[in-house]
Amino acid sequence: MNDTKKPLHKLVVFDSGIGGLSVLQELMKLPIKEFVYCADTAHVPYGDKTPDEIISLTMKTLLSVIDPSIDGLVLACHTASSLVYETITQAFPHLPVWNVMEPAARSAAHTSLNKRIGIIGTSATIAHSRHKQTILNIEPDAYIIQQACPDLVPLIEAPQLDIDATKAALHRYITPLLAHSIDTLIIGCTHYELIRNLINPLVGKDIALISTPPLMTALLYPLVENQDIVKPVISIHVTGPQISFLQKLNSVAPAILQK
Numbered sequence: 001m002n003d004t005k006k007p008l009h010k011l012v013v014f015d016s017g018i019g020g021l022s023v024l025q026e027l028m029k030l031p032i033k034e035f036v037y038c039a040d041t042a043h044v045p046y047g048d049k050t051p052d053e054i055i056s057l058t059m060k061t062l063l064s065v066i067d068p069s070i071d072g073l074v075l076a077c078h079t080a081s082s083l084v085y086e087t088i089t090q091a092f093p094h095l096p097v098w099n100v101m102e103p104a105a106r107s108a109a110h111t112s113l114n115k116r117i118g119i120i121g122t123s124a125t126i127a128h129s130r131h132k133q134t135i136l137n138i139e140p141d142a143y144i145i146q147q148a149c150p151d152l153v154p155l156i157e158a159p160q161l162d163i164d165a166t167k168a169a170l171h172r173y174i175t176p177l178l179a180h181s182i183d184t185l186i187i188g189c190t191h192y193e194l195i196r197n198l199i200n201p202l203v204g205k206d207i208a209l210i211s212t213p214p215l216m217t218a219l220l221y222p223l224v225e226n227q228d229i230v231k232p233v234i235s236i237h238v239t240g241p242q243i244s245f246l247q248k249l250n251s252v253a254p255a256i257l258q259k
């Protein structure tokens, strides 16, 4: 992962859709002056696309927002973090880029006591197995069980969350993982952070949930200048209709615009 000593004043936060808002919301606790939330809402979900499609869509979207005024980029998407991180760092060699995959995998490897770890994510993320590989590099004997959850992102992106259908999908995906005696579960998709309240009761207290947003805030904390910023500037760059994105933003993370 890139590192920088240059203070972060203006940060791009990227996701395919609304999932990265869970990360933006947390990053706003840091004294950063300006955030650009960038989402490829015209093409979400990424999780059911081929690696080539995901790489080309991510690059095209980022090329329209990355300019010399940007101090850093957070890939607030596990799918893009798993598949596009290397391409991005090569395309923008001077831009510090942080992905969400590595901190989540590292945290799981260090959190799990019995070294039995579950991972939920999009089909593309699970097929690419970058979280699993990263954990195995740290804990070669770890037992890792992965579960793709293709129905979740479309449910979360829908204008209204269908709570019963979402609960049923979560039950279908998560219950089989519990039979593997995992003590740690990676929430390997930033969209799922937005339905944490539905995941928590299914998983119970004995399983540690690895959540990306606070990990990213802790990672960036040493890089920000100690300064008072009452209200950061937030600009929104989406490839789909702005109005439907703002409506979703208002329903899932209203504090972002109110802060």
Ligand code: DGL
Pocket (backbone or CB within 6 Å): 015, 016, 017, 019, 020, 044, 045, 046, 047, 048, 076, 077, 078, 079, 080, 122, 125, 153, 188, 189, 190, 191
């Ligand atoms: N929020 C994204 C992630 O963390 C991707 C969702 C998608 O577009 O399928 O993987």
